[in-house]
Amino acid sequence: MSENRTWTRRNVLRTGGAMAGVGATAGCLGSLGSSDREAAYTVSMPPVGEVEFPGVPETWVTNNGSWADMGVALGQDPPEGVWLPSRYHTQYYDEIPDVSVDKSGMTRISDDGVDPETFYEMDGDVHVIDPNFLTNRFGDDVTESDVEDIENDIAPFFGNSIFSTGYSWHEDYPYLSLYEAFEKLAEVFQENERYEAFVEVHDEFQSNVEEVVPAEDERPEVAIMWAVESEMGSFSPYLIGEGTSFKQWRDLGVEDAFANTDVRDFHSTRGAVDYETLLEIDPEIILFRGQEAKTAEEFQDAIVSQMEDDDTARELTAVQNGSVYRGGPLYQGPITNLVVTERAAEQVYGVETELFDRQRVGDIVNGDF
Template sequence: MECSSNDEKAPTRRDYVKYGGAVLTGGLLAGCTSEGEQATTEGTSTTTAASTEATAEDESYSVRMAPMGDVEFDSVPESVFTILNHHTDMVLALGRGNSVNALHGPGYIQSLYQKLTHHLDGVSIDWDGLYSSWPPSKEKLYELDSDVHLADPAKVATAEGWDEDALTEIERNVGPWFGNTLSGSHTAPPEGWADDYEYYPLWEIFGKVAQVFQETQRYEALASVRDSMLTHIEEHLPPEGERPSAALVLFSTSDDRIWGYKMNHPGYYAAHTRPLGATDALSAAVGPGYEDDGRNITLDYELLLEADPDVLLVLGPMSEYHNIDEIRTSLENHQVAGEITAVEEGRVYTQGARRQGPILNLFQTEMAAKQLYPDEFGAWPGYVDGEPYPDIPEEEQLFDRTRVADIVNGDI
């Protein structure tokens, strides 16, 4: 596939998109938002105004996203290289899961996503055994011969052996780079990339990926599902003074290390928790010897007890690499952790993963809403280790599984 990039500055959003000969109009979005604006933008999707242009005379089209600039395609990509699963999830949501030829930790990601696709009739994945793509091998990229590399070149540039020349070589000889990863937690770009970098909400990145595959209608349909869910959540949230405190954590599988993640920080890592407005118990949890980069914090049981969350949201147990029952038992039997309010009151719950795309975001938002606010959104039924995402009565579901499955399967 021929491709080229143009790094000249241009408006991040245009006021129209030519798609399949039809003009789809939508509101303009700023490419980089402030922290206050980020929460609003994540909570409300807007029709993707685009830089995708296709005509009957010229089937080539271009899509603009930082840090690549304008990326030109001469046809819709068929084989897709991914690294992080927010991009992989987007390909799946656009009905092209079978086109993925690489992702980081395929076994881990497949074990998680199969728990979700169980509830989406006609949607399945088979990623086990694919090339685990971080850090990527240039030789392997030649071998895969992908039509597009859905990966952030600024992130790839941090891997050993990947300089500007190597990135350009793959772009010219194999296929273009198209991805944005540092928006996950607004991480500072590496040296040489700062001038070209912009941070986007999760669903805006998804909208741009949809343009790459000329699937804007699918994107808009899924965004409408999410909008409806967020509207319902916003209308039923209890007053701020009545909301619980919570902490989002990941426990090491090899030692006593614990990582905490800021629930209301800008970035798509918090796209499922920020709209819920719970008090982040870790927002001020700092102390001597504890690493805190403003987004995440390395902590131990003493600091977790000091934060003392009412609810503990644990990342990982929906994959096959963590077990929520073992985690609960370990916490209950620990001299310090056993005194944490969430542990004492039995409010230690399963979460999926921070690096979320649209499918995981829908399920995780519903999951977290029920775990934090059972009186408002129905009780979380609990997750059984090794089983799919739990069955929830239709009247208590926060989004329509059938509608999502239909969209992914092409019935838009």
């Protein structure tokens, strides 16, 4: 696919549209008179190269909650559609004053495959999706020709798959860190000052996190897996890697219980581990992904209770010590990362103090920065 992408949308940008769900005022192009917001500009990011925008996008589409959260942090309307709305965990915004997102009308892009017509129905001003994700993961549904048609008929693609480094097709171009990707999206929405305000919050947050992380020999071994309530006893293992979905665990410096074993990451093998394997490793803390829609109490009732009732699982140190927790989402943006890292610090280190200023985050989203 071409490295030089130009937005050729016939109708340029729609005007009008009100903020729906987020307690903030997005820069609606129809109400803007400043030439700096209406002038054409370009933003560059691998693998899409230089993308030209004739004006600031109003509506947008993205493939996961990482980018959706970035957009919310930048004061934008929520996206018209995401890959799987169920994995965009908007309940994290309950922690932030005056920020909320209603995803009830959000289009689910992936529905037993991907139909290119869905992009025409959503009619977004930009598709914040790595086009290689579409053509490599769903090549039977979306071809390079389909991607080019969508760009020519509707709007460009602008994305990089950042949550995991386990994709072989991503080896030809660099991954971005969470804040590198966030900065690129801020350029798209022309919200650089909001981005810089978040950088300040994040820098202070990182300093606070560093203060609560104990010496290396005092950090626990954790096992991160994907669990399904109806299939307890067989779990997909995740080794802590460089993708954004592991940011909180890297920042907290935890030890990966699988790192020095024969267990391989689910992304590379599609393998599974059972209770017997876990008992051999016996991690101090067990973290289950796929459970973020549950409250802590619901997780205890649905997941932990099954382990306590299993003859093998109840022998695990983590079960005996009450150290089985929700393991965080696959997709993290700047707001989500603050919330889940603070929660993780409490889980693994017993930290009970706030590590970031929630009111400050809400103020930035709402334009006070």
